[in-house]
Amino acid sequence: MLVTVDAAGRAVKVQGDPAHPVTQGFLCGKVAKYLDRVYAPERILYPLKRKLGAPKGPQPHGREHEAFERVSWDEALEAIAARLKAIAARHGPESILPYSYAGTMGVLGYGSMDRRFFFRLGASQLDRTICSEAGGVAWNLVYGKKLGTPPEDFRLAKLVLAWGANIHGNNAHLWPMIEQARRNGARLIVIDPYRTRTAALADWHIAIRPGTDVALALGMMHVILNEGLEDRAYIAGMTHGVEQLAERAREYTPERVAHWTGMSAAEVERLARSYATTQPAALRMNYGVQRCENGGTAARAIAMLPALVGAWKYRGGGGQLSTSGAFAWNKREVERPELALASPLGRAARVVNMSALGRALTELGTRGRENEGIGEPEALDWTADGPAVHALFVYNSNPGAVAPNQNAVRRGLARPDLFTVVHDLFFNDTTDYADYILPATTFLEHTDIQGAYGHYFVQLSNQAIAPLGEARSNVWLFGQLAQRMGFSEACFRETAEEMTGQALGLGPDGHSTNPGMEHITLDALREKGHMPVAFHRDPEEQPFLPYTSLPLSTPTGKIEFYSETLAAQGLDPLPAFVPPAESRWGGEAKRYPLEFLGRKADNYMNSTFANLDGHRKMEAKTRHRLEMHPEDARARGIESGDEVRVWNDRGELTLTALVNGKVPAGVVAGHMDWAKMHAGGSNQNVLTSERLTDLGAAATFYSVLVEVEKAGEPVN
Numbered sequence: 001m002l003v004t005v006d007a008a009g010r011a012v013k014v015q016g017d018p019a020h021p022v023t024q025g026f027l028c029g030k031v032a033k034y035l036d037r038v039y040a041p042e043r044i045l046y047p048l049k050r051k052l053g054a055p056k057g058p059q060p061h062g063r064e065h066e067a068f069e070r071v072s073w074d075e076a077l078e079a080i081a082a083r084l085k086a087i088a089a090r091h092g093p094e095s096i097l098p099y100s101y102a103g104t105m106g107v108l109g110y111g112s113m114d115r116r117f118f119f120r121l122g123a124s125q126l127d128r129t130i131c132s133e134a135g136g137v138a139w140n141l142v143y144g145k146k147l148g149t150p151p152e153d154f155r156l157a158k159l160v161l162a163w164g165a166n167i168h169g170n171n172a173h174l175w176p177m178i179e180q181a182r183r184n185g186a187r188l189i190v191i192d193p194y195r196t197r198t199a200a201l202a203d204w205h206i207a208i209r210p211g212t213d214v215a216l217a218l219g220m221m222h223v224i225l226n227e228g229l230e231d232r233a234y235i236a237g238m239t240h241g242v243e244q245l246a247e248r249a250r251e252y253t254p255e256r257v258a259h260w261t262g263m264s265a266a267e268v269e270r271l272a273r274s275y276a277t278t279q280p281a282a283l284r285m286n287y288g289v290q291r292c293e294n295g296g297t298a299a300r301a302i303a304m305l306p307a308l309v310g311a312w313k314y315r316g317g318g319g320q321l322s323t324s325g326a327f328a329w330n331k332r333e334v335e336r337p338e339l340a341l342a343s344p345l346g347r348a349a350r351v352v353n354m355s356a357l358g359r360a361l362t363e364l365g366t367r368g369r370e371n372e373g374i375g376e377p378e379a380l381d382w383t384a385d386g387p388a389v390h391a392l393f394v395y396n397s398n399p400g401a402v403a404p405n406q407n408a409v410r411r412g413l414a415r416p417d418l419f420t421v422v423h424d425l426f427f428n429d430t431t432d433y434a435d436y437i438l439p440a441t442t443f444l445e446h447t448d449i450q451g452a453y454g455h456y457f458v459q460l461s462n463q464a465i466a467p468l469g470e471a472r473s474n475v476w477l478f479g480q481l482a483q484r485m486g487f488s489e490a491c492f493r494e495t496a497e498e499m500t501g502q503a504l505g506l507g508p509d510g511h512s513t514n515p516g517m518e519h520i521t522l523d524a525l526r527e528k529g530h531m532p533v534a535f536h537r538d539p540e541e542q543p544f545l546p547y548t549s550l551p552l553s554t555p556t557g558k559i560e561f562y563s564e565t566l567a568a569q570g571l572d573p574l575p576a577f578v579p580p581a582e583s584r585w586g587g588e589a590k591r592y593p594l595e596f597l598g599r600k601a602d603n604y605m606n607s608t609f610a611n612l613d614g615h616r617k618m619e620a621k622t623r624h625r626l627e628m629h630p631e632d633a634r635a636r637g638i639e640s641g642d643e644v645r646v647w648n649d650r651g652e653l654t655l656t657a658l659v660n661g662k663v664p665a666g667v668v669a670g671h672m673d674w675a676k677m678h679a680g681g682s683n684q685n686v687l688t689s690e691r692l693t694d695l696g697a698a699a700t701f702y703s704v705l706v707e708v709e710k711a712g713e714p715v716n
């Protein structure tokens with residue numbers, strides 16, 4: 001992104017960088033309006049402290065400041081440090097829980113000084129599972145590393161298979177490559193229960209039932225192997241376990257697969273044949289497919305398809321889930337995990353799964369307190385047990401809006417004995433529960449270095465403008481807090497500049513020592529802004545064809561259809577279809593017959609931007625709507641425009657019905673917004689569950705059952 005700054009130091013224009021081979025000079029609609037966010041009048045510009053006696057809980061939007069008073073950074077840092085020290089001394093440092101995700105994805109902003117701080121403190125570690133863990137673990141089981149077809153090469157594909165991937169909405173910069181491929185005769189097939197714009201524009205949209213992708217992938221394998229459409233030479237050279245996979249796939253006849261997915265047997269066959277016989281075929285699997293209970297296995301089974309048909313051999317073929325494996329940052333030096341040994345624990349702290357925040361805040365540490373009426377928690381296999389959480393430190397995340405099982409999260413956040421600090425830019429669903437709010441910078445106001453998960457360029461993000469008000473970066477905040485805690489290690493005094501050099505692993509000659517980055521120096525990066533990783537430096541002469549030479553970093557060194565790693569954990573070494581418990585196949589479907597997809601918004605970034613008028617306007621058509629199939633609406637006497645109540649055992653939500661052709665029968669869809677922007681003070685995560693995926697222990701936002709009725713009639 002290029003930022004134009006005027007003589008007074010004010011950013012006046014943002015635009016895409018025309019020299020960037022992937023973004024090619026354009027920004028997506030929401031980031032094109034980024035200056036509205038930077039200069040929004042409601043930005044928090046000073047540290048704030050909750051007023052004495054002001055209760056925690058939802059404040060009306062626009063009046064949140066009434067519950068807070070301005071304090072100096074000095075006072076805030078001293079008070080927070082004193083409180084953390086006292087809590088650590090009394091309950092042990094593991095009673096302090098950091099909570100962060102992807103507010104900024106820069107290497108420094110995402111995880112650097114903060115990690116050092118919490119390691120040194122001995123705070124609980126956060127397992128960051130809310131987005132991509134199921135798919136990431138799955139991909140690595142098959143291929144060892146997250147690499148894929150360069151986005152620029154999608155132009156050369158003859159078939160693009162978008163699987164659980166809302167390319168037009170969420171991955172805008174890949175779309176022009178696909179358009180170009182189609183101009184050259186490529187076909188686009190989309191597998192998504194929801195008719196996204198990507199799906200509407202496709203040659204073939206398969207509106208698969210949620211959570212049945214494992215069956216479809218195995219059914220495609222069945223047809224491919226049955227008809228001899230696999231690439232035997234590639235399989236023999238590059239893969240492990242095809243015999244076992246073939247035996248498993250034999251069970252998944254097109255007829256059985258049709259029964260689960262809602263497709264016809266002929267469609268399953270047609271899909272398998274066109275995929276196997278058109279090369280180059282590029283699979284764009286995205287993270288939508290892995291937000292189901294069986295999402296790890298789904299991603300794993302789908303990931304095997306390009307290996308089965310040898311699609312990796314062709315430039316423009318293969319596939320992409322993420323390219324993040326190309327960026328070998330020197331994380332150890334940036335994060336310094338060994339600081340845990342200097343903490344009062346003297347060891348690595350327990351791990352708490354961020355996708356079960358509600359349980360973490362309400363159940364941890366309650367063992368043996370039955371008499372107080374709290375109850376024995378179920379066995380917490382997602383975390384070691386230990387002390388209750390007494391302090392929560394939130395940054396880069398808005399769990400009040402994005403975490404599943406919102407009622408449990410809010411019960412936890414509202415605990416009067418919980419000390420909560422939030423570092424963010426706006427009052428939001430989480431700051432309503434904060435004891436202290438600290439003002440954060442936008443990426444225009446701090447320096448960072450970036451990798452990517454959809455392309456192969458290392459990028460330097462220069463500070464363009466001075467921080468607004470007293471806003472401060474994540475790096476600054478945790479460095480300062482460390483001083484107040486009395487942490488004397490020199491690493492807490494390092495600057496963003498020094499840490500950028502560490503992330504790059506700069507050697508004595510100024511060149512990076514990170515694998516694949518040896519040609520990069522800080523000066524060159526400053527000059528160019530973006531530089532490709534080594535294997536992508538000359539794509540025309542030496543195109544990057546992932547997974548075409550051995551060894552890979554899997555245990556067998558090959559692509560693994562069969563996984564000894566899983567077998568050793570007592571898990572099925574081969575993919576098998578297990579219907580999600582929360583689906584039309586599960587026991588609860590009698591009471592809650594509709595599958596709910598609590599989607600992202602095309603015009604927000606998760607919960608980011610939802611408070612800005614311009615973005616809200618762009619989102620007006622789907623904002624607070626429940627999209628329904630005409631059959632499900634008719635059965636409930638619902639028409640477009642009716643207020644409807646959507647509920648399950650975890651919570652309820654009032655939305656406006658939008659009866660359209662976007663979802664298949666039995667499926668309803670909502671869209672992300674801040675909870676406090678809804679009339680009832682909850683968003684769609686009041687319906688989602690803390691159940692975790694089969695691989696990666698990730699969130700299951702797309703395995704949710706609900707019932708719907710016209711509002712105004714009592715639920716029961």
Ligand SMILES: Nc1nc2c(c(=O)[nH]1)N[C@H]1C(S)=C(S)[C@@H](COP(=O)(O)OP(=O)(O)OC[C@H]3O[C@@H](n4cnc5c(=O)[nH]c(N)nc54)[C@H](O)[C@@H]3O)O[C@H]1N2
Binds near residue numbers: 192194209597702
């Ligand atoms: N505009 C916009 N762009 C974004 C974001 C945003 O909030 N807004 N968020 C960013 C983030 S954090 C991420 S992780 C990426 C994610 O980008 P995507 O991976 O595209 O993720 P989702 O939008 O969660 O899901 C993609 C599609 O999967 C479909 N889906 C749901 N369940 C199933 C299923 O069982 N099977 C199949 N085949 N499909 C299913 C959904 O209907 C959806 O259209 O996007 C990023 N880009």
Ligand SMILES: Nc1nc2c(c(=O)[nH]1)N[C@H]1C(S)=C(S)[C@@H](COP(=O)(O)OP(=O)(O)OC[C@H]3O[C@@H](n4cnc5c(=O)[nH]c(N)nc54)[C@H](O)[C@@H]3O)O[C@H]1N2
Binds near residue numbers: 102401403423441599
């Ligand atoms: N129902 C449902 N829930 C979902 C999803 C879904 O599809 N459906 N998607 C899930 C996914 S894929 C993801 S990735 C998560 C995303 O969850 P989050 O990572 O929490 O994403 P955001 O909602 O964008 O919140 C990021 C916050 O960080 C703040 N921020 C931005 N930059 C900085 C900074 O430099 N410093 C600090 N301290 N703060 C900063 C922003 O203002 C914002 O409030 O949500 C998940 N939740």
Ligand SMILES: [Mo]
Binds near residue numbers: 130131132
């Ligand atoms: Mo995400």
